[in-house]
Amino acid sequence: MARWGQGDPRWIVEERADGTNVNNWHWTERDATRWSKAKLEELLVGLAVEGEAGRCEISHLKHVEGEASCNSRKGKLIFFYEWNLRLGWKGTVKESGEKHKGSVEIPNLSEENEVDDTEINVSKKKGEGDVLKDLMRTEGTTKVREALRDYLKALKTEFTLGMILPTKAATGQERAAEHSLRGNSVQNSVSPQSLDTVGVKIPTVKILMKEIFSSPVDKLYSIFTTKELVQKFSKCPAVIEAEKGGKLQMFGGCVSGEYAELVPSQRIVLKWRCRNWPEEHYATVALHFKAVAAHTELQVECTGVPVSNEDSTRQCWKKQYFEEIHILLQQSQDSLE
Numbered sequence: 001m002a003r004w005g006q007g008d009p010r011w012i013v014e015e016r017a018d019g020t021n022v023n024n025w026h027w028t029e030r031d032a033t034r035w036s037k038a039k040l041e042e043l044l045v046g047l048a049v050e051g052e053a054g055r056c057e058i059s060h061l062k063h064v065e066g067e068a069s070c071n072s073r074k075g076k077l078i079f080f081y082e083w084n085l086r087l088g089w090k091g092t093v094k095e096s097g098e099k100h101k102g103s104v105e106i107p108n109l110s111e112e113n114e115v116d117d118t119e120i121n122v123s124k125k126k127g128e129g130d131v132l133k134d135l136m137r138t139e140g141t142t143k144v145r146e147a148l149r150d151y152l153k154a155l156k157t158e159f160t161l162g163m164i165l166p167t168k169a170a171t172g173q174e175r176a177a178e179h180s181l182r183g184n185s186v187q188n189s190v191s192p193q194s195l196d197t198v199g200v201k202i203p204t205v206k207i208l209m210k211e212i213f214s215s216p217v218d219k220l221y222s223i224f225t226t227k228e229l230v231q232k233f234s235k236c237p238a239v240i241e242a243e244k245g246g247k248l249q250m251f252g253g254c255v256s257g258e259y260a261e262l263v264p265s266q267r268i269v270l271k272w273r274c275r276n277w278p279e280e281h282y283a284t285v286a287l288h289f290k291a292v293a294a295h296t297e298l299q300v301e302c303t304g305v306p307v308s309n310e311d312s313t314r315q316c317w318k319k320q321y322f323e324e325i326h327i328l329l330q331q332s333q334d335s336l337e
Helices: 033-044 130-156 168-181 217-223 227-234 307-336
Strands: 028-031 048-050 054-073 076-093 099-110 121-124 186-189 196-198 202-213 247-250 255-263 267-274 283-292 295-306
Touching: 033 054, 033 076, 033 130, 048 130, 054 099, 054 130, 076 130, 099 130, 121 130, 202 307, 217 227, 217 283, 217 295, 217 307, 227 307, 267 307, 295 307
Parallel strands: none
Antiparallel strands: 028 054, 048 054, 054 076, 076 099, 099 121, 186 202, 196 202, 202 295, 247 255, 255 267, 267 283, 283 295
């Protein structure tokens, strides 16, 4: 055990009267089984493919067996998941209008195999309609693999909010390294002098981020204030009441808060928190929109983020917001071409 005042900064017994497990330095485990079942159903059911032969759609989850968990040890995350899935699909032949049904078997989705190497078997009930079976074997299997990748991405980002806890000693080094590696499109910086104490009297930090989007400023603003658009990029039901004092809830309740200020196409200020933060503790998130030619520069300032959640909060904005909004904008552009 570290000596008093000389140990690893993640083992902060001197800051706690009871000397408990601070910042998850010892092994901690979070069960992701129930969350995973809901996420897999959300991502898989409703997937559709269409071709010259006809149209097929994943209609329901017939069987889900397995488990998933995330473990944290010394600031590192270790994932365990093993799933046996059976999906039901239905389809319609284009020429004849005949309807057929079948199954998609995924016998071993686990951390031992890459998604591209995971076995996916497509079958169909007796009778004609093999053209639909072929459609599911090709394009359908591709869509299913994409959904499985989305599940694993969500497991490692959305589900783990708050579990990635940086050390105090490494914080300055990580900031300097990140700043030097950033390109012009994404620039993140954290002021080392911005530590303060807010809400429930915990150490907090300010996070500054910048991202360039290929979008007019009014359209990008609407993505943060329109329920339908928020649900598209977050891929989850959301509560969006875009008015002063209006409620905000996203990512299955992992993020919540309220709108504190809205200046159309210029600024949004949010009272914002992650579900696993200390109870009743909120950060203040200010979004500043700046038109730059045909693009929009978004500056994000998060004040009052718990020190132990600094990295996970940054990852949340990068992965759950920025990357998904880029995808949404690209899809919108493709549909116009």
